[in-house]
Amino acid sequence: MVLKKRLDYGFNGYQVPVIPRAPRSLRRRGPYKKSVEDSQICAFELLAAVAGKLLQESESSASSNAAEGKAQLDIHLDGIKKEQLEGKAVRSECLDQGSCIESEFVHDLAAQGQNLKTTLKIPQAESDSAFEHASIVTGPDISKKVCYDLKLEISDSKNADGTVARKPEEGFPADRGSHGGNLENGTARQLESLGLPTRNLTLANTNSPKDPMKLSRNTHMLINSEGSVQLPLYRDPVPKASLPRHRNDVNLGTRDDDENYFRCNLSSTKIRAFRSQSRIGYRRIRKMLTSRYWKVAPKLRDCEFSNTGRGVKSYYRNRKIMYKRERCQPKEAPSKRRKLYDRSLTVAYDQEASSESISNSPEKGLKGDKSQSAASLHRATGLTNSGIGHKAPFQSKDPQVKLSIKSFRVPELYIEVPETATVGSLKRTVVEAVTAILGGGLRVGVLLQGKKVRDDNRTLRQSGISQSGDLDNLGFMLEPSFAQASSPVSHKDPSLLLPCSGNQQLSRSPTGLVTGSGFSNSSLDAPPTNNLDNHVEVNHEIVPSHTDVSTDGRVSDSKALVAISAMNAEALAVVPMSQKAKRSELAQRRTRRPFSVSEVEALVEAVEKLGTGRWRDVKMRAFDDANHRTYVDLKDKWKTLVHTASIAPQQRRGEPVPQDLLDRVLCAHAYWSQHQSKQHGKHLSEPLKFSDSGGESWSLKEV
DNA sequence: CTTAGGG
DNA sequence: CCCTAAG
Numbered sequence: 001m002v003l004k005k006r007l008d009y010g011f012n013g014y015q016v017p018v019i020p021r022a023p024r025s026l027r028r029r030g031p032y033k034k035s036v037e038d039s040q041i042c043a044f045e046l047l048a049a050v051a052g053k054l055l056q057e058s059e060s061s062a063s064s065n066a067a068e069g070k071a072q073l074d075i076h077l078d079g080i081k082k083e084q085l086e087g088k089a090v091r092s093e094c095l096d097q098g099s100c101i102e103s104e105f106v107h108d109l110a111a112q113g114q115n116l117k118t119t120l121k122i123p124q125a126e127s128d129s130a131f132e133h134a135s136i137v138t139g140p141d142i143s144k145k146v147c148y149d150l151k152l153e154i155s156d157s158k159n160a161d162g163t164v165a166r167k168p169e170e171g172f173p174a175d176r177g178s179h180g181g182n183l184e185n186g187t188a189r190q191l192e193s194l195g196l197p198t199r200n201l202t203l204a205n206t207n208s209p210k211d212p213m214k215l216s217r218n219t220h221m222l223i224n225s226e227g228s229v230q231l232p233l234y235r236d237p238v239p240k241a242s243l244p245r246h247r248n249d250v251n252l253g254t255r256d257d258d259e260n261y262f263r264c265n266l267s268s269t270k271i272r273a274f275r276s277q278s279r280i281g282y283r284r285i286r287k288m289l290t291s292r293y294w295k296v297a298p299k300l301r302d303c304e305f306s307n308t309g310r311g312v313k314s315y316y317r318n319r320k321i322m323y324k325r326e327r328c329q330p331k332e333a334p335s336k337r338r339k340l341y342d343r344s345l346t347v348a349y350d351q352e353a354s355s356e357s358i359s360n361s362p363e364k365g366l367k368g369d370k371s372q373s374a375a376s377l378h379r380a381t382g383l384t385n386s387g388i389g390h391k392a393p394f395q396s397k398d399p400q401v402k403l404s405i406k407s408f409r410v411p412e413l414y415i416e417v418p419e420t421a422t423v424g425s426l427k428r429t430v431v432e433a434v435t436a437i438l439g440g441g442l443r444v445g446v447l448l449q450g451k452k453v454r455d456d457n458r459t460l461r462q463s464g465i466s467q468s469g470d471l472d473n474l475g476f477m478l479e480p481s482f483a484q485a486s487s488p489v490s491h492k493d494p495s496l497l498l499p500c501s502g503n504q505q506l507s508r509s510p511t512g513l514v515t516g517s518g519f520s521n522s523s524l525d526a527p528p529t530n531n532l533d534n535h536v537e538v539n540h541e542i543v544p545s546h547t548d549v550s551t552d553g554r555v556s557d558s559k560a561l562v563a564i565s566a567m568n569a570e571a572l573a574v575v576p577m578s579q580k581a582k583r584s585e586l587a588q589r590r591t592r593r594p595f596s597v598s599e600v601e602a603l604v605e606a607v608e609k610l611g612t613g614r615w616r617d618v619k620m621r622a623f624d625d626a627n628h629r630t631y632v633d634l635k636d637k638w639k640t641l642v643h644t645a646s647i648a649p650q651q652r653r654g655e656p657v658p659q660d661l662l663d664r665v666l667c668a669h670a671y672w673s674q675h676q677s678k679q680h681g682k683h684l685s686e687p688l689k690f691s692d693s694g695g696e697s698w699s700l701k702e703v
Numbered sequence: 704c705t706t707a708g709g710g
Numbered sequence: 711c712c713c714t715a716a717g
Contacts, residue, residue, distance in 0.1 A: 613707085
């Protein structure tokens with residue numbers, strides 16, 4: 001039922017089958033199931049919306065036949081349904097409760113030819129008349145892990161010769177097929193993701209019901225029918241089953257990564273919006289979002305949605321690290337939380353069949369036996385109400401480009417609401433925030449090699465997006481379109497407008513398009529002027545106020561202020577699941593915040609007194625209010641300071657640090673290295689003395 | 704969580 | 711800055 005429901009979601013007239021994955025550990029756990037599924041549904045909605053657009057583009061460029069795609073999908077759905085009748089055909093759960101690094105997909109196909117018919121109660125005649133193929137394909141794991149491509153095939157009983165016999169993919173572990181003669185046997189497979197988050201499963205409707213009649217002739221069909229080969233975006237080290245002919249499959253997948261969660265700060269409680277934030281909290285918030293599949297990335301960081309207009313007010317809260325009693329330690333924040341789970345859903349859409357075989361390396365050498373070995377499910381069409389037979393044959397001559405899109409990113413949102421706010425209002429707030437971002441509509445951008453492909457009229461081939469090309473560098477991104485669309489909404493909300501104002505569509509392409517740009521990460525709030533200082537490190541408590549000014553009294557980091565808005569315009573990006581991409585998705589690098597001289601001074605002073613082994617203390621002492629400076633940051637800074645001090649001035653970069661400070665750094669470093677940091681000068685009457693600090697002797701201070 | 708180091 | 715191994 002759930003599955004059906006999911007499947008029923010359609011976009012652009014297409015119905016897309018979805019097979020979620022679930023971590024094994026969580027499977028069968030009743031409690032989770034429901035919520036998970038719900039969320040999946042939601043996810044699917046979003047996915048559908050996105051995919052729809054994507055497909056539109058795909059269609060134009062690929063000249064796909066929508067009708068066909070639909071039909072096939074329908075068929076596929078039917079297949080699923082049928083399996084459901086079976087009662088155990090497809091079992092998939094996708095649980096995101098927590099960190100599931102691994103997930104699996106289980107497909108129990110109980111039957112084999114006759115049995116299948118029986119259980120399904122499919123009239124013999126019907127079953128004979130038409131069968132379809134269904135295949136479940138797991139995307140290759142980017143990490144070069146073996147990827148199993150599994151195709152389940154239920155063949156007609158007519159397959160006397162056994163040609164139809166299903167063969168396991170090479171390397172597929174649990175293959176227990178029956179070969180003899182007739183039928184495909186069902187297979188229950190578990191595909192485990194080897195801990196690789198990026199893995200996805202694809203349930204594809206592989207076969208083009210091109211010719212029902214033909215399909216019924218299983219033997220022949222198996223050999224010649226179009227098999228569908230899922231060509232993942234990434235190179236697949238392991239060859240997959242392939243049939244002589246390939247269909248054009250577009251896989252749209254979503255991936256959820258727990259790394260992308262909402263960060264919600266209750267301002268008054270200073271819950272730190274940090275990694276350690278309560279997952280429960282995130283989850284709750286995420287649930288409010290329409291989709292959990294959308295990634296929430298820190299794009300809106302440092303920005304504030306103006307309360308006016310939208311009633312949405314979210315601040316970027318610097319990661320507030322609570323020291324001492326203020327700490328709010330989320331109990332469920334294992335240190336490894338970053339790994340989390342990765343769930344991915346992939347749906348396949350057959351746009352059209354290719355009459356040409358694609359010479360894709362992974363497939364080479366496989367064709368021969370694969371055509372027979374691939375276990376494909378031939379389903380009786382009669383069962384479904386979808387007219388399988390009316391499919392038009394696919395005639396495309398072009399090699400097909402098959403893409404798999406994993407996860408669409410959504411800017412991370414920071415929401416701030418008073419503690420006294422009701423849950424309901426919180427929900428609304430979140431909804432509004434999301435709506436504000438997504439409501440304006442989305443566009444899809446295509447990135448190749450990190451560069452945006454702007455010419456919509458170019459063919460994929462011309463653009464270098466070919467099956468033979470390196471698709472690793474192909475990325476998609478969702479771009480808010482409201483900026484351009486000049487939707488009323490956007491105008492009313494300056495904060496939202498800002499991000500798009502530049503109409504710059506930056507993306508998080510794996511290549512790090514943005515990264516080296518020198519843009520300091522976003523801050524929407526940079527109203528033309530003064531507020532720039534907000535981004536300057538301040539030793540004061542961060543106040544959710546734009547008027548807050550750096551105590552530094554200096555506009556030191558003003559450069560960091562530049563071009564901030566552009567960053568915010570960063571589009572929601574869809575990136576291929578390559579390892580690199582994966583990485584980038586997991587963690588967005590914090591915005592770079594060069595230490596100001598005053599900070600350096602404070603750091604030096606603190607280290608002089610505390611030594612180099614007590615960064616937490618240093619942090620509390622000198623940067624307690626600098627929420628964005630963690631003790632690790634300080635430690636790192638000290639490290640670089642020492643290095644800087646030891647190199648020639650000409651080699652130093654960045655804002656010059658006064659030599660005297662560097663001298664102190666060197667001095668303190670030398671001292672503390674000699675004194676093992678912690679054994680502060682107990683009884684040491686060190687002659688060594690740090691010049692400033694009012695001439696105080698540091699040595700005894702901390703004792 | 705903190706430290707300490709490597710990347 | 712990030713990530714991790716060790717406390």
